[in-house]
Amino acid sequence: xxxxxxxxxxxxxxxxxxxxxxxxxxxxxxxxxxxxxxxxxxxxxxxxxxxxxxxxxxxxxxxxxxxxxxxxxxxxxxxxxxxxxxxxxxxxxxxxxxxxxxxxxxxxxxxxxxxxxxxxxxxxxxxxxxxxxxxxxxxxxxxxxxxxxxxxxxxxxxxxxxxxxxxxxxxxxxxxxxxxxxxxxxxxxxxxxxxxxxxxxxxxxxxxxxxxxxxxxxxxx
Numbered sequence: 570x571x572x573x574x575x576x577x578x579x580x581x582x583x584x585x586x587x588x589x590x591x592x593x594x595x596x597x598x599x600x601x602x603x604x605x606x607x608x609x610x611x612x613x614x615x616x617x618x619x620x621x622x623x624x625x626x627x628x629x630x631x632x633x634x635x636x637x638x639x640x641x642x643x644x645x646x647x648x649x650x651x652x653x654x655x656x657x658x659x660x661x662x663x664x665x666x667x668x669x670x671x672x673x674x675x676x677x678x679x680x681x682x683x684x685x686x687x688x689x690x691x692x693x694x695x696x697x698x699x700x701x702x703x704x705x706x707x708x709x710x711x712x713x714x715x716x717x718x719x720x721x722x723x724x725x726x727x728x729x730x731x732x733x734x735x736x737x738x739x740x741x742x743x744x745x746x747x748x749x750x751x752x753x754x755x756x757x758x759x760x761x762x763x764x765x766x767x768x769x770x771x772x773x774x775x776x777x778x779x780x781x782x783x784x785x786x787x788x789x790x
Contacts, residue, residue, distance in 0.1 A: 590691025591617070591626045592644065594673060595633020597699065597711040598687050600785050604679035606634045606656055612663035615670030617691075627660050630673060634658075639695060672700070685783070702783060705756045706747040713742050713760035715785040716770070721778040722748045722755040729776060730757060739763045754780065764788055 599606055609631070617626050625645065632647035635654070643650060651658060665672055669690035677685045688701035699707050702717055709715050716734075720726045727746065734741060740762040748755035764786060774782045 588625050588629045588644075589639040589695035590671065590693075590697050591629035591673070592633040592637060592639045592641075593695060593697050593711065594689045594691060595630040596636065596638070597633070597697065597785060598675060598677060598685065598689070599634050599636055601687065601699075601702070601717075601783050602677050602679050602683060602685045603784070604681055604683060605654075606677055607680045608678040609634055609656070609658040610661070610676040611658060612661045612674040614663050614665040614668055614672040614674070617671050617673055618662040626673075630675075631658060634677070668700070669698075702756070703781070705749060705754060707756065707758050708745060709743075709758050709760055709785075711785060713762070713785075714764045714787050716757075716759040716761065716765055717783040717785075718757045718759070718773060718779060719781040719783075720755055720757070721780065722750075722752050723778055726755070726776075726778060727757060730759060730773065733769055733773065734759070734761065734765070737763075737766060737769055739765060 611630060613626065628645055628647045631651050632641065632644040635647060635651060635656070637644055637647065663674060665674065669692060671691040672688065674688045677687065686703050687699065689697055689699045691697050697711055699709050699711060701707055703719065705719065707717060716730070718726070718730055731741070742760040742762050745758045746755065765784060770782055770784050773779055
């Protein structure tokens, strides 16, 4: 346990989970989309749905999608700022079953038409967990540069990614593997200690059997 676990992050309140965590979810989602958000369809589950409006969760998520940090004084004005920038959004409730009570699902569309479906939870103290990307399990914190590779479930792809990172002297912090069925779609989530170069990501995108590469960069944080 560190000091952040006890007192929470420096933030615009009132809640580290319902406000700061929600901003971080939006901010990480924008980085994963890798471009400005043109449209966001947002679905709040559990406590986020029941009490989020009073805690400013709706404005916090929009603020994060605009690229604001958790201590940005403009968070309360995020709706108006989004509209002034031409970003459209809808806010709805949803039942995601046994998901964490502070969970939000978002369908995002970027300015070039790039899309991302994301499910994420605010788990306390301003910390978050990205649980799903484009319908497949992910489960990462957003605290490390993170490479998410969607691929056909066949031999060799894990080795290709690991070899590329080793060649670039990038240390792997954690790696998680998921698939929707044998021989179907698979995803590897690789948290790294260093940033992954853009050209390495582009190299991965062109490999046979790679369906999609998503990258969370923390550069400029």
